[in-house]
Amino acid sequence: MMLFCKTKALIHYSKVPVTVFAQRHFKVNTQGRVYTLDLFKHSRYATTSAIAPKSALVFTGKALEKFKPHPLFTLLFFKRFMGQYWTRAVGDVIWTPADETAHGDVLHITDIQIIPVVGMERNCRQYAKIFLRYLGDIFPFALGAGIYLLVHSDMNTAIELHLNQYITWYKVGFWLFIACLAVSMIFALIQQAKRWGAVAAPFQVDLQALGLVSSNPVYAPDTNCLCYKTRALCKRAVGWVRSLWS
Numbered sequence: 001m002m003l004f005c006k007t008k009a010l011i012h013y014s015k016v017p018v019t020v021f022a023q024r025h026f027k028v029n030t031q032g033r034v035y036t037l038d039l040f041k042h043s044r045y046a047t048t049s050a051i052a053p054k055s056a057l058v059f060t061g062k063a064l065e066k067f068k069p070h071p072l073f074t075l076l077f078f079k080r081f082m083g084q085y086w087t088r089a090v091g092d093v094i095w096t097p098a099d100e101t102a103h104g105d106v107l108h109i110t111d112i113q114i115i116p117v118v119g120m121e122r123n124c125r126q127y128a129k130i131f132l133r134y135l136g137d138i139f140p141f142a143l144g145a146g147i148y149l150l151v152h153s154d155m156n157t158a159i160e161l162h163l164n165q166y167i168t169w170y171k172v173g174f175w176l177f178i179a180c181l182a183v184s185m186i187f188a189l190i191q192q193a194k195r196w197g198a199v200a201a202p203f204q205v206d207l208q209a210l211g212l213v214s215s216n217p218v219y220a221p222d223t224n225c226l227c228y229k230t231r232a233l234c235k236r237a238v239g240w241v242r243s244l245w246s
Helices: 062-066 120-152 158-209 226-245
Strands: 010-014 035-038 053-060 068-070 084-087 092-094 099-101 106-109 113-115
Touching: 053 062, 053 158, 062 068, 106 158
Parallel strands: 053 106
Antiparallel strands: 010 035, 010 053, 035 084, 068 084, 092 113, 099 106
């Protein structure tokens, strides 16, 4: 028995119609990568589309080798625990007709290739987003380090008095950043909770037709792992405790 459950299928909710992928070419728009969620394990409040999606892409088989879990050491670390994955390299994603099965608004893709982003404008836009993400990850640590150095460094009284005001602004800026981050996360969770019915429901018929979700799906979630059995045991324990109070 393995410690971690093996991913069997990943899903990407897209804000564009499925006809946009007629050329079997996914043009990345979010930091140069395709974002997906574990089809069976992702949080009900998680999505890959900021608005109600119009189509969905499901990746299985060899395509899974081109994805990895969302990074843990980042301000958006919580996305990893919500079951989010992204492509292993920056670039557009393409696939062949033999690797695609379609039904309604859902594409089932079994293998992909990651190719360089074409066009100077698109390249600049994607790498600008990547730079801003790294900047956002570094900013709070740089701010904290700056405060620490200013407070604990040996300075004469004149310089120290002059810099006291800057230390205060550093502290204000740091806590303002933390507050904005917390508010934005709460707002995002509320918005996604409101959208949940619109995110998942429209694709259930197509997913069932493709054999991806049903009473006997082709790609069933991995149950032969310690993580799955631990979650199942916890659910049973919670159910037992609730039954005592009912």
